[in-house]
Amino acid sequence: MSERSSVTLSDVAAVAGVSLSTASRALNGGGRISAATRARIAEVARRLDFRPNALAQSFALGRSRTIGILAYNARGAFTEPVLVGAVAHLGGREQACLLYDTGFDPDAMAESVRRLLARRVDGLLVLGDGFQSQLRSVTGDFTVPVVYAHGLTDRAADSCYVPDGEMAGRLAGEHLLSLGRRRIAHITAERHDAAAAGRERGLLTTLAEAGLPAAGDTLRGDWSRASGAAACRRLIESGTPFDAVFCGNDQIALGVESVLLEAGRRVPDDVALVGVDNWETVISGQGTRHLTTVDTGLAGLGAAAAAQVADGRDDPGPHAHPCELVVGATTGGGRPGD
Amino acid sequence: MSERSSVTLSDVAAVAGVSLSTASRALNGGGRISAATRARIAEVARRLDFRPNALAQSFALGRSRTIGILAYNARGAFTEPVLVGAVAHLGGREQACLLYDTGFDPDAMAESVRRLLARRVDGLLVLGDGFQSQLRSVTGDFTVPVVYAHGLTDRAADSCYVPDGEMAGRLAGEHLLSLGRRRIAHITAERHDAAAAGRERGLLTTLAEAGLPAAGDTLRGDWSRASGAAACRRLIESGTPFDAVFCGNDQIALGVESVLLEAGRRVPDDVALVGVDNWETVISGQGTRHLTTVDTGLAGLGAAAAAQVADGRDDPGPHAHPCELVVGATTGGGRPGD
């Protein structure tokens, strides 16, 4: 394997006793070629372990086999899985990727767009950070496909992949109801936060469909563990009875749980807990999952968005990417006490 | 920006009134060129917004501006940050990357190596998963630089970047000692686990240097929260007095904490807790960090490894990448109870 495999198409043609163009056509499936010739050339190519020089091919075809990725914050916790999902999917299709981590600076973005154009990328994937409410549309700058992930743009025709927040709330609600819980409280971030709002809508819709009210008003704060803990104290002090809490994310859920434990309430016996994000690292074969959560499917979302770019498919508008319930000990999965 | 910027080097040469070769040399800094000519050509290039076609350049130079990445498990929790660190670093240097996620299958790896060779990658980065004890060396298959991250190979001359596990243990130990803790217990994974062993060595060395014994023998299990909880119960039952626990990772620490809370011991007042991994998502400006932990610096490790590949630097042997202590509420940082 170590020898530089610089056997070229000319070599193949020479050995097979045909012209360069015939060899090329035979290998690429184009044009009419007699089956016999095609087979002979294929055989020679195989025998010589011919691998077309990708650089020459790209140059001739004007296709770089590279997808550009423009990230608002590549290192953000919620961008990483999307990015990895996209990069892994692209690799599986022999597509390289070129990442520019622009931050939120419009000038940096514009410069990145120019560089991407010069690199002749075959498509562009723009990654929001999951917080930025609105992404800048750059679709007009490109003739190749542009797809957005983890954010929406200002253009309705742009193809945007976002997690299905309502589904997250629905899955959590349905799971808790199926466990017989009837007094479900909700602790999450502020109302103006789009992610919080979607998840809440899903929960409340599900409860309403079951003819149940929520256990008290939604308690709000930020996305932190401390905020969840504080809200849980308020919930307990309010005297509202509750047998489950749907938490806007896993950090909140952990904060809630610690306050419950200190207050002597047992999880899940007295109170079942569901978070969102699936942030817990569960190494396969080791232990059991502690926190029941909704996995927002960010890696799959990245892969789906990448797939559309790579396909050159046009599928305009927002796409709500499905999420998935993952059951752990805090709703009775796994061993109790884990 | 929308117009296809297909102004070519010939255009620049024509407008500047020089030959193609002169234009090329002027822009690339090569050869002797009169300052005046160089300036004029540069000016024309700027005015025309000339961007060399990267595909043509790559083809002519035989350099793809692409780094291959071979991952044992791209989607693994501990590979993601390394991968993102590497990809982001490479993007900043105009290097694309082509990821093959081979799993542990040697045939898939061999095939990926062949494809990478055909793509004429400028270098290769091999990503271990942080568990695999030994990586397969593929350095011999390439003439371009090969660097390994998050794993060691069987060849001493290979350049390998791994987290400095001993440093993690030292940082944790020193932090707890500086807080006045003197009875430090240790709960971690099995002895044969390289990561566990390194961290333990660091802790024990630090304690020994301070003339202190550990609080009891190291308690072992796996990397899960449940295992941490179980070990903590054993610790409490053993009657060994302890005022701190260094936990092999964050999951273990969370399990330990829940058992402490149920047992009525206060964190950090009665028992301080340090984990490893920095798995907690702390959104800037929201709340405070709960768990004190050692960040193993995986993203930085990925970037460092990528830098070496991109530089084409030769720096043989293992490189222990530094980690960093991150203080949270479980050792008194942040607000108590968070």
Add this chain to the structure above:
DNA sequence: CTGAAAGCGCTTACAG
């Protein structure tokens, strides 16, 4: 069905 030729847009010895 097959081949000779042009072309993709650069870089780089080689002459002058």
Add this chain to the structure above:
DNA sequence: CTGAAAGCGCTTACAG
């Protein structure tokens, strides 16, 4: 210091 020319290894009309 500058230019004419070859070459990187493919693909693809265009003839035959």
